[in-house]
Structures are given as structure tokens and as C-alpha cells.
Amino acid sequence: MSLLVKAGKGCIDDHGILSVANPHMEELGLRHINFGLLNLGRGERRSISTEDMEWAIVILGGSAEIVWADQGGERRAVVGERPNVFAGKAWSICATPGSEFTIAGASPGPSVEMAVIRSRPLEQHSSRPSITIVDPSMVGVRQAGQDCYLRKINDIAPESAGRGLTRLIIGETYNPAGNWSSYPPHKHDHYTEGEEAELEEVYFFRMSPREGFGFQRVYSPERGIDYAYAVEDGDTVAIPYGYHPVAAAPGCELYYLWVLAGPRRVMRVQDDQRLVDAVNRR
Secondary structure: OOOEEOOOOOEEOOOOOEEEEOOOOHHHOOOOOEEEEEEEOEOOEEEEEOOOOEEEEEEEEOOEEEEEEEOOEEEEEEEOOOOOOOOOOOOEEEEOOOOEEEEEEOOOOOOEEEEEEEEOOOOOOOOOOOEEEEOHHHOEEEEEOOHHHOEEEEEEEOOOOOOOOOOOEEEEEEEOOOOEEOOOOEEOEEEEOOOEEEOEEEEEEEEEOOOOEEEEEEEEHHHOEEEEEEEEOOOEEEEOOOEOOEEEOOOOEEEEEEEEEOOOOOOOOEEOHHHHHHHHHO
8 A cells, every 4th residue: 555646647537637646546545635736838728617526726836817707707817926836825726516617828938737626515505606716815824843843834725714615625835954844743534522633635745956855654553554755746645544744855845735625624633642742751
């Protein structure tokens, strides 16, 4: 069993999206998250119908034009401005089930790169389909940890702001070179009221420089698993359960887009208390 999907692996779906991790890939253990990647050259278009899924499209680099209809008629917007994930906050598009839109590459460069995230909603939508454009001013920035596990987090669709999403929680984490994140190791795989949420997760990695690397550990003593992966630029790791710390190699800034989904849109984590207590006793 491997929870690691190497860069470029996956299958092309009906929308022309490279589906990298989804519930049909049984070895990954996912139930809710379908994660994929889409690159569009300038003027290249895709017509999208979200059908019975909620969608989030995060612009990783470049820009795109989206066209959709609402009660006021046809609307259009250009989304994306950063050349890559290390050059600023993201633009994103969130779409409820039943939405229809066209998206086209608008970058002066070779292409726009997008992460495409889909999941079935928590409940049947009674309202009309809707599109929400999340611009960088709507993305919250915070720091977590300290010392060698200090990192920056950009919240795109946090628990406190659904952006029309009922199941997905989305953000980006930046590890300075040599630093750790998701640390102290935490998990969110068992629901306990007010203490822990039941959420699976997917990490998508980028490195600066691209030749850099990091390490991802996924372990769960009660489930009898303990995996460690060297992660490189463009790799994806599925986290169906367990603790999941990440380390960046010295000299390498590490980025990952993270996606959470579960039976409730609630974010609560439990640290590996055994490790925390042992460190505190030193």
C-alpha cells in the first residue's frame, strides 16, 4: 500500500482533468476527496458542469478567464496573477452542485495551472447554483508553530468561511527551508465532540528550487500503519487517517496545498500526546 502519488501520475477524466487522487483509487483510502490538476494554454477552453459535486479550483500559477450565467445575465472574471505558488496568495473559484461555466487559459505564458478539487456536498442544495470568486484579499494569512516548526498558512476556504462549499476545507502551507509543519504531529480521523473532527486529507507539494525535496510521514498506532515518503515537486499524498508531519530539506522551501473533507465541515485536531509528553519531560 502506498499513499504517495508521484508527479504526473493519474488518469484523464471526462473534463480533461488529470485525476490524481480519488475514492476510486482504493489503495489511497479516500471516501470524499477527488483531487486533480488542469493546465490550459492561452485561449484553450473547458466547459464545466459540476453536476452533483461541489468544486473548488485553485489557481496555482498563471491566469484564467471564467464565464458563467446568473440572474443578472452573463458574467466573466479573470482569476489568477501569481506566476507560481511561491509568489503570492491564490485566486480560487468555488462552485456549488448544478453550476455551469466555461474556463479558459488567459496567461501570457505557456499555460495556467490549476488544482481541481471535487466532493459530494454534505446536504442537498436547495438554493440555485452559484459561483464564488475568492480573490487574494479574501485569503487569511496566519503563522503556526514556533522555532524549527514555524510555518505560514494561507486559508482559502477555512471552516469559518464556506465560500459556498459544504464539505471541503482548503488552504496552503509554506515551510521555510529545513522546517517542519503539521507539527507537533496531529490527526483528525475520529469524531469527538469539541475535541477532534473526522476528516481525510490530501497534500499536493511544490518545491523551491524544483530540485528540492521533503519528507512526509503518515502513522497511526491504533491502525498499525507507519509510512514515510520522500516528496518531490508535483507529488501528492493521501492521508485517510493518522498523524502526518512534514519536513522540508535544508535549502528547500516546501509548499503544499491541503484539502480536508469529512462527514462534518468542522476542523478539530488531536496532537500525538505521547510524543508531546515525552518532549516536555526532557
